[in-house]
Amino acid sequence: MSRWARLLGGLFGALAVLLGALSFTSFEIRKEVLIDTPPERVWAVIVDFPSYAQWNTQLAWLGGTAGPGEVLKLKLSAEGADPYEFAPTVSHWEPNVRFAWLARTGLPRVFDGEHFFELEPVAGGKTKLINRETYSGVLSMVMERQPMMAGAAPGFEKMNAEYKARAERR
Numbered sequence: 001m002s003r004w005a006r007l008l009g010g011l012f013g014a015l016a017v018l019l020g021a022l023s024f025t026s027f028e029i030r031k032e033v034l035i036d037t038p039p040e041r042v043w044a045v046i047v048d049f050p051s052y053a054q055w056n057t058q059l060a061w062l063g064g065t066a067g068p069g070e071v072l073k074l075k076l077s078a079e080g081a082d083p084y085e086f087a088p089t090v091s092h093w094e095p096n097v098r099f100a101w102l103a104r105t106g107l108p109r110v111f112d113g114e115h116f117f118e119l120e121p122v123a124g125g126k127t128k129l130i131n132r133e134t135y136s137g138v139l140s141m142v143m144e145r146q147p148m149m150a151g152a153a154p155g156f157e158k159m160n161a162e163y164k165a166r167a168e169r170r
Helices: 003-022 039-047 049-055 152-169
Strands: 026-035 059-064 072-076 084-086 089-094 098-105 111-122 126-136
Touching (some): 039 126
Antiparallel strands (some): 026 126, 072 084, 089 098
């Protein structure tokens, strides 16, 4: 094998190792809110996607079914970013405890976002809603610094306020 072939092989090998390592990088956005109603009522609001048009200013349901392994069709219209449609797969379904979906950009580990809604019962019939998303993959370090991500945390807070208002009104 020629010296150039070994050099190119080494470079491609190093690149493969680097990309493999980057595929495990991640960051998280997390916001919590205390809701004055039990987890069952909060859960009912979260998974009732057809009613989102009545109260959710950022997330629109375009179709699909909320259930284990199902695919949802959603449209996110967050401040500071262009609206976009996506089709995540329900990755966690534990009624009254945890609901999550996984959205991928292209191939797995390029840029994945797994969005969680976690419900923790609190004394007095209340619920702590943890609304978080873990972004991971090769592009996560680049995407974390994009202008659209600057509005993500305030968007989570706004959505939490909307979940709270809807659940407490039911």
